[in-house]
Every structure is written in structure tokens, then in C-alpha cells.
Amino acid sequence: MTPRYVRIHPRDNVAIVVNEGGLKAGTAFPDGLVLAEPVREAHKVALEPIPKGQPIRRYGEVIGLAGRDINAGAWVREEFVELPAPPALDQVALATAAPPAGASIGGLEFDGYPNPDGAAGTRNILAITTTVQCVAPTVEFAVRRIRDEILPHYPGVDGVMALAHAYGCGVAIDAPDAEIPIRTLRNLSLNPNISSEPLVVSLGCEKLPPSRLFPEGSPLPVLSGEPWVVRLQDEEYRGFGDMVAAIMRLAEKRIERLSRRQRVPCPASLLNVGVQCGGSDAFSGVTANPVVGHAADLLVRAGATVMFSEVTEVRDAVHLLGPRAATVEVGRALLREMAWFDEYLRRGSADRSANPTPGNKRGGLSNIVEKALGSVAKSGTSALTHVAGPGERVSAKGLVFAATPASDFICGTLQTAAGMNVHVFTTGEGTPYGLGAVPVIKISSRTALARRWPDLIDLDAGRVASGESTLEQMGWELVRLILDTASGRNRACAERWKLDNPLALFNPAPVT
């Protein structure tokens, strides 16, 4: 492969070396630029001299200020890039450049399981809700037995899982921020892949009993007259064996009904695709994330919901997103989530520089600004139609910002609570990520990773860097993969291995 770099925007004064293994000092690019020193794959090379104090530009945006004079052809390493101040929230333009709706795309369908509440499942799963961590091992014990003894008789059911979590009575339930883990737990149970047959295991003495978790008016489709809660402290259970038997009895009834469900054609508007990146590198913003962004635009035009998240990876690009808000109200909601998180980090004496990770940096990402600019590429170019707080349920269509921390499992948990029925996860460094309730399509930013992990990566976006495919081609390819996966015709790698990252609640409230 000839020496090659990727410059994203004509105004950029740095570009990314894309040759596998990196390039040596003295290497000349076709345009005449000569490397002054070795530059690793995915790392930045200066395209022109950048004097000390001057902006370093990538994605057409300032990712930092030069900490010293940088020569053309030099490796723009992390230490040379000074972190600029984040965009001031009171100066972000709102709804000033909301893109018009793209031409509608008709005829995109998937075979799903429509639910009474209007959403549709892409999987047919029995999930057992736990109100408190105390009951987790009891439910896990029952789940193992259900998998071994009951599930094999009902091949139409995709699985059984415990919605186990670390929420306990320790959480200061009346603290202002405690509503976040509570609504997350509630909305997890309402995820379309698992909500059709609710079953709740409660201890009995917990602060968050089923009646508080599912208050009057909650859309849980509880069947009239049929018990839907096993309360372990109830007098009727004479020990552990009895508790497990009770859970299994109620589970089998539900599994039997689940097994009678059939997939039916559903419009793309019943898709709720949550997008996330994890273990990102400098390619993520060039290949995998833009592919996802292109697919997001197509899905939005087909009427679907696409959710992007990860507040700290949006914060430094909020000046680009504010103008794209469909209305000023949506824009204000976006700023509100950013301000809440700024304050949350401040309270804990941290700031956005806690992200990125050493892996991100090894992968060429100098700081959170560069990471954020690459991360928001997942949102494509549509107007932002809705903003949801952490753990809130999303029913809006179009492009939605569902606020979450960037931590993979917390984001995945909160997007599951928001109602996603397909998850798209891009990765540069590689991570074997999976969720129990939702299929996870994993996209590599580089071909080397896809080759190394053929049984974990579902789609290789590195083909964009090598010139094998275009963003447009791969965007369509991803849409088709999403439809196939939603329909159960394709099982994502993580599903085949049954990889199921434990739920991780976002609890900004203290524990006692």
C-alpha cells in the first residue's frame, strides 16, 4: 500500500496515517509531504507548519492548541496538543441550521414482534426483573435451571435472563438524583425485546418494591388476575427450594406464551437503534463512526429512531449539534443535559479530561475534543428531534440524543432502558461486548481488527480507509445488516457467544 493519509476537512492542518504498521521517517506521500519522524498508524501528521499557540485542526474544528512549534511532516503527539476550553454553553446557537428532512425512504421493513404498547421486539426474550440486588443470585439460580430444563422445549423463545443489577436499599432513594437508577430499572423492564411477559422477583423489605417500581399507570402489560410478582419473604415460601420453584412455575407459563408468538413484517419506524462507540481510535471518527452516521441518516429517512449518547463525547462538539436541533426547545434540552453533567463532574472534582483512555491515546486520539468530534460522527447529519435524560424512555422518532455517561456498559444499559431494539457498537481497539436483551452489531474501525477477531466483529469499516468501499456503500450495508439482525435472520457475533455484559446502573446519588 502506498503511503496514505486521511484528511477529513479542507481546513485541517493535520491528517491520520492509515498504513498498517505506521510509516517510517523520510516516507514521502504522493503530494510531496515527507515524514520528519516515524508516525504510527492512526496517529496524526502535521500537513503544514503549526506555530506554538496556533490551532490544530481536525474535522474542520480546533482539537487543541500547539504546545510548541510543529513542523510539517512531524508526528503531532498528545503532549503537543493543549486542551482548549469546552464550548461555552450560553453561546451555543440553537436550531439555527436544522437540516430539512431528507427524502423519505419507503419499503424498509423487518420481521419483528409487535407489542401492545406500539413498540416491537427484535428478539423474544423472557427477562426477570429484580427490584433489589438481594434477590439476584436466587433469580440467577432459577434462570440457570429454566435454561436447562424449560427453554429447550420452546425453540421459538430466544432466551431467558435476569435483569440483575447492583441497586440496593443503600441507594439514598429520596436524594435528588436517585430517580435516575429507579427510572432506569423501570424502563429496562419495558424494553420491547422483553416487555411482553413481565415477571418480577422482589425480596419484600426493600425500599423499591414492585408498587414503587411500576406505579399506577406504568405501561407494564400486567395480565389481569395473573400473579406477576414473586416476593421471597412471603409466608408461603418455605425456604429456597420453594422460591425457585415459584419463579420457575411463573416463568414456564410466560415462556409457553412467548413460544406462540410469530414474527411479522414491521415498518422501519419500529426500529430503535442505539449507537455507541467503545475502545475508539483515531480511525473511529474516519471510518466506523461516519459509516454509522450515514446509516443513521438513512434510518431516520425511513422513519426509525436512532439514539446517540455519551455526554462527555458530545460536550466538545455541542456547538455543532445545537444548531442542528429541530427546535429551540430541543436545543435547550441538549444544553440542560450538558450542564447537568458538567456540574455532576465538578461535584466529584473531575472534568471531561478524565475521558479518553490510554487505549484511545495509543490509538492516536490526543484528547477528548478529538475523540468527541469523531464520536458525534455517529449522529450523521439529520436534525436532532428529541433529547432524553439518562434512563428515560424514548418514543420519539428521528435522531435522538439520549444522555448517558460514555462508559460502555452504563451507556448500553441506559439505551436498553430508553427502548432500543438493535445496538450498533463501533470499536477501534476491540472489545468483546454484548448485551442480554438486545443484539449488538460490532463494527471495527480498522481491517486489522476485523481480521484478528473474525468471530467478534460483524462489520469491517476499515474498508473505507483502504478505499475498498465508500461511506455510502457501507452505510447501506449497515442498514441491511441492521434489518437482517432485527429480523433474526442474522445473529450478531456477541449473540452467538451469548456475551452479556452485566447491566450497570448509572447512580449519581450516594449510597448509605
Next chain:
Amino acid sequence: MTPRYVRIHPRDNVAIVVNEGGLKAGTAFPDGLVLAEPVREAHKVALEPIPKGQPIRRYGEVIGLAGRDINAGAWVREEFVELPAPPALDQVALATAAPPAGASIGGLEFDGYPNPDGAAGTRNILAITTTVQCVAPTVEFAVRRIRDEILPHYPGVDGVMALAHAYGCGVAIDAPDAEIPIRTLRNLSLNPNISSEPLVVSLGCEKLPPSRLFPEGSPLPVLSGEPWVVRLQDEEYRGFGDMVAAIMRLAEKRIERLSRRQRVPCPASLLNVGVQCGGSDAFSGVTANPVVGHAADLLVRAGATVMFSEVTEVRDAVHLLGPRAATVEVGRALLREMAWFDEYLRRGSADRSANPTPGNKRGGLSNIVEKALGSVAKSGTSALTHVAGPGERVSAKGLVFAATPASDFICGTLQTAAGMNVHVFTTGEGTPYGLGAVPVIKISSRTALARRWPDLIDLDAGRVASGESTLEQMGWELVRLILDTASGRNRACAERWKLDNPLALFNPAPVT
């Protein structure tokens, strides 16, 4: 059973009704007191008139102020008990009444597995450390296969487990409080039941790589020349199957060595007993916790370590503990932990009243003061010799306060990190609690619970309330049960069912 109440201290003006099912209005006690209204089992009756604004006394201490005039024989319900201010930390007397050491008890031994670092295991377990949540499902996958395919060939090994947790790169690793989850993870791996054969699975790009988790000088007994880390992103692993195979290969080597270990007699000084209560009721402070306290005194006299914890359940009794500190320094460390937690709760707009739970209240506990006074009974009467912060390793002997939240799983996780090799857990309402790394002995505060859950409760302290046993008898019974369990001659109920509450890290730092 004749009408019976339990008054703890001669100064008390309330007592607890102990008759199962409670007592009716008009019931006369042998001393002539007549109930003015029905009082439920474990709830309080006024022994004399208590005028509005006057102290309500239990355990010889003020548990609250009367919110209205209370007649003799009345049910002292939660609404009548006004929460008093917590003891002022700057007025707590320190080391003014440290009890002298009790007569040494010789000859108490258990059969354990001595480790090179001087501690001893009570179980012989392979635990696989995970540096980041990303690798959890991969390790769980490997653990399932190890259990099925390898473990059956090595009967001398008690089990294999993943030290899985929710710590991810989202944790703001340089925030002041982030050291708590980090040292917890480190010290979990050093627990004596699992530390003899370390094995770590790392992703590769995480913020907390093995080198930071186990820095130079960390007492992990890494075998020279033998690999002890599987790093999933390493080039050598060609996909998921390869990663799992590598973990299994290293695991089998360790299991083979573990299987050659033999139990040998160990002095009681190698016991580290962590005590905890969960799902408490008003009996807990009368039966189960004092039984534990009595056993704690005996174990301390035998040279063992006994750790009690749960800051919010100690805070309102700190004026009783401060004087018992062995030195002023130990007393100051106790106050420091209390002050840290006060501030932590304040930052989250919560306070100690977030504890207790509805179940505690149903069980007769009016507020956190009453709960705390019952909770600290677990600490017995010995001098307090050491105080450890959350997640710190404890090597001191004697009575130790290991600061933790009161949340069961967080406390259990932190006590495991502190190095406990037997866990004693008292419960009133009942909870099927268990830990993967440490046997959990569960003690009921009432006989009714022990009868209802015969396969979950290991010891019934309700026999103290019924007069069947004395605290002294049951204290010794518990010591013998601890020794039998430590020796593997007894398997606790939770072990027999393999109940393993997921680890729950205490992370007061924000996530990004």
C-alpha cells in the same frame, strides 16, 4: 407463650414485644403493664408515660424524642419518634474507656490453607481478576467451561469464579475518591481464599491495566516466569475462541496446583471474621447482633480479627464507640471515617435518614438511631484496635472497624477486600445472601424465620428471645460454627446453593 417483652437496659422506657404474631389490646404482662392497643411482634411498647418532647430510651440511649404524649402500654410507633441530632463528632470522647484485654482463650483452631503472605484461606478457590467490565462476559464464559470441563477432575478445589465488577474506564480515575474502587479491586484479589493462584484478564486499552492495579511491591504472589495476565487485545489471540482457550489453559495449571493443597491446623489468629446485618428488625439488636457480639468478644480473646462495618449504622452510636478506641489515634481514625461519610452524603443531598428501609420499619425499627444501636451490638465489648477505610486491607488483629456503606453487597464486597475469610450475616426480615469467595453464615433474629427458611438460615438466634438459650451459650455455639465452617467441615446454606451476590464496588467518584 405468656405475654413477654424484652427491655434491654434498666433506664429504658420502651421494650420490644416478643410474642410471635404480636399481642392484643388489653393484654397484661406479668409485671402488670397492660397494652392500650395491639402491638405487633418486634414493635415497641411504652413502659411508662412519656410526655411530648421527652426522650424515648432503648439500649439505655435516646433513640428519639416523643412527638406527642405517649401513655404507658401504648404502641410507640414510628410517627411518634422524632429523629434526634447525631452525636457531634467534635464532642466524642476518645480512648477514655478502652476495655482491658479479656483473658486469652487458647486452643481454638481451624483447618485452613496458609498462604505465603501470612494469612490463611478457609476455602481453596480460583478467582479470575478482571481489570475492567469489558472482559466480564468473556471471563464468565470461560468460568462456565472451566466448571464443566476442568473442575470435576480436581475435587480438592472449592470452586472457580470471576471477580467481575462494574468498574470501567468511565470511572474518573484521577478523581480524589477513585482510589476507593481501585484499591477495592486490588485487595479483592488478595483475599486469602483466592489469592494463592492469581490470574488476571485484561482488555488492553483500559485505564486500570494490571500494572496499575498491582503496582511494584503489591503482595500478589506472582510466580516468576509464569504468565499471569491474559490481555485480550494482544495480537496472539485470533478471536474469541482463542481468548477463552488461553484463559482455560492458565486456569487449569492453577487448579492443578490448588488441588494439591491440604488443610492444616491454623490458630484462631488467622481468622478474619467480617460481621454484617441486613434486613434487620427490632429483634436484631436483641438476639442475633448480641450473639455475634458475644462471639466477637470470644474470637478477639482467641487472637482473631473481627471486623464490623456499615458507617450509617455506626454513626449514631459513635459516642459509645469512641471511648472504646484502644488509642486516641484509633479514635480519630473512626471520627475521620464518620466525617468523610457525612460529607459524602451531604454532597449528594442525602443524610443518614435514608437508612432504614421500609422492611426495617415494619420490623419495628423506628429510625436510624434505633437501628444503629442494635447494629453496633455486633461489635461486642472489646477495645477497638484498628480502623480501615473502604476497601483497605486489614492485617490488624482484634476488633476492627472497616468503614463501608451499609448496603449489604457493597459491605460484603469491601469486607472481602479487607481480607475476611468467614462472613457472619444477621437478618430479621430474611435475605438469601451469599458470596462467591467467602462462606456466609446467616443468623436469624427470630425463630419464625429460621423455621420458614430452614435451607437458608444457619443459626437461629431467636432462641435467645424465647429463653431457650442464653447469649453466652449462643455466642459459643457461633464460635464453634465459625470454626467448623472455616475448616470446611460445615458448608453454610448459601454455599450449598452456590449463592453468589454479584460484587458491588463502592465508587463515590463520578463516571464519565
